[in-house]
Amino acid sequence: MTQTYTIKEVAERFDLTISTIHYYDKQGLLPFVAKNEAGYRVFTQSDLNFIHTICCLKNTGMPIKDIRHYITLCMQGTSTIEKRKLLLLAHKEKIARQQQQLRENMQEVDFKIDRYSSVAVKEEVAGEIAFVTQEKKALGLPSPFRQ
Amino acid sequence: MTQTYTIKEVAERFDLTISTIHYYDKQGLLPFVAKNEAGYRVFTQSDLNFIHTICCLKNTGMPIKDIRHYITLCMQGTSTIEKRKLLLLAHKEKIARQQQQLRENMQEVDFKIDRYSSVAVKEEVAGEIAFVTQEKKALGLPSPFRQ
DNA sequence: ATAAACCCTAAACCTAGGTTTATAGCAACG
DNA sequence: CGTTGCTATAAACCTAGGTTTAGGGTTTAT
Structure with missing residues (x-):
């Protein structure tokens, strides 16, 4: 079976808080993240790849709206x-x-x-x-x- | 005569706005800047040296409270x-x-x-x-x- | 089957680092 | 001597990037 990750696992892996991930999602940075029947976010391996890129851009000072633009282009x-x-x-x-x-x-x-x-x-x-x-x-x- | 500079000249030289200099002063970053009888700030050459250092620390991400601490120690x-x-x-x-x-x-x-x-x-x-x-x-x- | 742990959204709140506005006192020029 | 420009303070306002709180479902372990 393909592995998935919970928001908590993702937060720990990227050293973010769960709140920050919620915030990024609300800001349109995570349009690729799907939700299960219960409304929980389900992160796949390729979602982690995208999030890695997002962190990379964030850590080099790219503003959130520009990151959103990049992700939107990717989609x-x-x-x-x-x-x-x-x-x-x-x-x-x-x-x-x-x-x-x-x-x-x-x-x-x-x-x-x-x-x-x-x-x-x-x-x-x-x-x-x-x-x-x-x-x-x-x-x-x-x-x-x-x- | 020893040269002095107005706030406008200082702002231009360091690529700051006058408001930012006011703000820095209020934050305790410029305790060395004297004022004339009219209440105008009078900047000397050594004041510019201090301000250069402040900009250097600011541009490398030091928070204002830490810069204030450094300047306070200098004083x-x-x-x-x-x-x-x-x-x-x-x-x-x-x-x-x-x-x-x-x-x-x-x-x-x-x-x-x-x-x-x-x-x-x-x-x-x-x-x-x-x-x-x-x-x-x-x-x-x-x-x-x-x- | 119930407590503990986990997840959700919405909305209020927060901090840093300024910027803007309002009001008023000097200064320099013609 | 008046107009234009520079300076001052205080206080309100702003933006980015989150964080916290409130209220409520879900999952897991015992």
Whole structure:
């Protein structure tokens, strides 16, 4: 017999809550999930494949309405293949920009950590405080430190 | 004379809106920004340095309350250097996990794009649809395609 | 056959991170 | 000196992405 999964099993497998799956269904992300006579959702293996894709898009910051658009295209058969590809290519660009952004900011954080790891860090930070204070003073403004 | 900047200039430089700067100030992210006699914010060069750091932390997903904590530590002088360093090290780990997550999911997206770029894509997708439909049918469930 | 565990929907609620609106005080230009 | 533009605060409003609650069926284990 073909295996099926309950909503609880799916939630555990993808580290989602049952509520989140309900929410995704209501948002039109799970049109492929069927229900049994009792009205319970019945998840098949291919449903899990779709949900894996949904999580992948979600984890890379795609908004729910765009994921819905992608899934809707998938449900429309082979005629939408080119559209799906373009949608994913555009998303790939977005991911690449996120990666670039993270790389740049990671460098800044690393730079600060390095500074905080220097043997002369106390002197350096004290010097910075002195500079800021002097800059403010020259303008007749109060120092922001030790409030 | 030491240069200063208006809120508008700061907003433009960091690609924020004036409202966002007001909001950040209200959230305690800008305790270092002084005001002139008229109550206008006066931004110095070192204020811009702090704001640069704030944007860097924000762009890597640090929540506002954590940024506020970091800034508060900065305002308390050299005694908090170790705490600041630990805070940034923890954040660096979070960035690294985000990078790992993006890398993995990017691979999946690439894999899908490759599939959609195959010469036999139409046959492959049709086969997938057939498989899903058969799997559902075996369970007495309807096919989700072409709704 | 009944308690415990599980599933359903609908609707209210929540949080983060802003944005908008209303009202009013300065500033700079012609 | 008035008009236009910039700035301020407070408070209401907004959006995304869920979460919680309420009320009610279903399934499973004892």
